[in-house]
Amino acid sequence: MTKEFKYIIFHKPYGVLSQFTQESPQHITLKDYIDVPDVYPVGRLDWDSEGLMLLTNNGPLQHRLSNPRFGHQRTYWVQVERIPDPEAINKLCTGVEIQNYRTRPAQIRLFLEEPTVSERNPPIRVRKNIPTAWLEMTLTEGKNRQVRRMTAALGFPTLRLIRISIAHLQLKGLQPGEWRNLTQSEIKDLEKSRI
Structure with a gap:
């Protein structure tokens, strides 16, 4: 059977x-x-x-x-503290050093407007004096907490992470x-x- x-x-x-x-x-x-x-x-x-x-x-x-080894694409919408400048976006695209490892090149896009997402329970912490931004990040690898480590390494801590495609x-x-x-x-x- x-x-x-x-x-x-x-x-x-x-x-x-x-x-x-x-x-x-x-x-x-x-x-x-x-x-x-x-x-x-x-x-x-x-x-x-x-x-x-x-x-x-x-x-x-x-x-x-x-x-x-099979490196398929995974795409995430990532809300970060502060607004990444072009230099930070370029570093995310070309690879970031995290835990003695350099990430593979990734596709990164900064949203000009906040994407439509469902409410989170509990909501993220909000700091009135620190703006936030949303990124779309497409990776071909999946190291442990990789997206969070990549954004944090450049000074943009991840507040919310949503995988939208595999x-x-x-x-x-x-x-x-x-x-x-x-x-x-x-x-x-x-x-x-x-x-």
Whole structure:
């Protein structure tokens, strides 16, 4: 009997661990939102990050998406303290030194207007005398807390981080805490892609 693969995308809210196992009673996990058996997250988002997660029971695909060797694109909307100048944007694009490692080149865009995002609970801390800005950052690697470390290294601490896409998969249409099965065309694109 051939195993039927399952593919789910989930909009992970702030404060949720990217796992099904609860480490302590106060932790909120994926099991509080997703009641589909035998699916596992591909990669992770830190508990204080939000956005798109892919879950599947397709082991080879999970390996390919998690392995840094295959370098697929992940795009984030990142709210930072202060407004990055062109020099800072260029450094983020060309690579930043973090923990004895130089990040790969990335695509960075400074939003001219704040993007439309859902409210976060709890809201970010706001300092009246420090402006904030939103960046769109597309990376092809996923080091631990990489986006936060990149912006902090240049003096622009991350206040909020939302992953909006993994390769061709988009977060559009999902509110925090919602999930859906991938469409047949999304599954075909996922299986035939080299990500």
